[in-house]
Amino acid sequence: MKNSRMSKSLPRRPRGELLYGRHAVREALRAGRRPFHTLYLAQGIKKSPVIRDIQGLAQKHHLPVQPMDRRVLDEWLEGVNHQGVVLRAGTYPYVHPEAMLARAAAQSEPPLLLLLDRVQDPQNLGSLFRAAEAFGVHGVILPKHRAAHITPAVVNASAGAVEHVQVGLVTNLVQTMKGLKDAGLWIVGLEARKDAVPLNKADLSGPLALVVGSEGAGLSRLVAETCDWLIQIPMRGRINSLNAAVAGAIALFWAAQVTGEVISHQ
Secondary structure (H helix, E strand, C coil): CHHHHHHHHCCCCCCCEEEECHHHHHHHHHHCCCCEEEEEEECCCCCCHHHHHHHHHHHHCCCCEEEECHHHHHHHCCCCCCCCEEEEECCCCCCCHHHHHHHHHHCCCCCEEEEECCCCCHHHHHHHHHHHHHCCCCEEEEECCCCCCCCHHHHHHCCCHHHHCCEEEECCHHHHHHHHHHCCCEEEEECCCCCCEEHHHCCCCCCEEEEECECCCECCHHHHHHCCEEEECCCCCCCCCCCHHHHHHHHHHHHHHHHCCCCCCC
16 A cells, blocks of 8 residues: 555656657757657766766757656656656657658668568567668658557667658558659568578669568568569578568668668778
8 A cells, every 4th residue: 555655646657758768868869850848867867978968968959857756757667777767759750751762862872761561579670770770771661550660669779760760651561662663762572582582692782672571470472572572691500580670680781881871980
């Protein structure tokens, strides 16, 4: 009963989307693509360089910063590891695939898109967004149904990378693939099949959309049939499969090298 009374005395969870985690919150503030409402910091939190960055960005956005008992943040986030940093923000700003092509054109680069077919695990999705941001992908397209979307868990899993990536939600992934073909893109599906072209022998130059399938089933039949061709990652080990995030990251790196998207930061 004592714990119950204590829980009732805590402040109620605010409305809106609660982003959490130091890196996720910092990148959301750096990207500045959402409306922001309040930054909550756990009372007594140590002023690390990341926390100082977050406080500076909050000041830049004229964002109120409210110290909060860590127990309150624990209850609001239902026990996830928020690291003492919570940001109340607006919803994620999805864009139309045409905006991704326009972004590539504005950068005078061949489009490099990532399409995800029924990827449902937030950790895998977050990892794919980290790879997409790292390798200069111009946009990521998700289906509206039977797939994970951009939630605070995905933002945290991506370490905030998704806040810098253009993401679109489409009703019909196959129709979107056909539209991208009409726009001049090659559609390449990543699938571990004997008839798939080995990644190191595939021509991934030019405008390209890479399609990655779900963790268990891979690409759906219609999606695979709509691809211009399929590629697979050659492997020498005893375990002949990689999860969606690892396989997608490898293929994106290879494609980015071919198209010249990866730039040395030396």
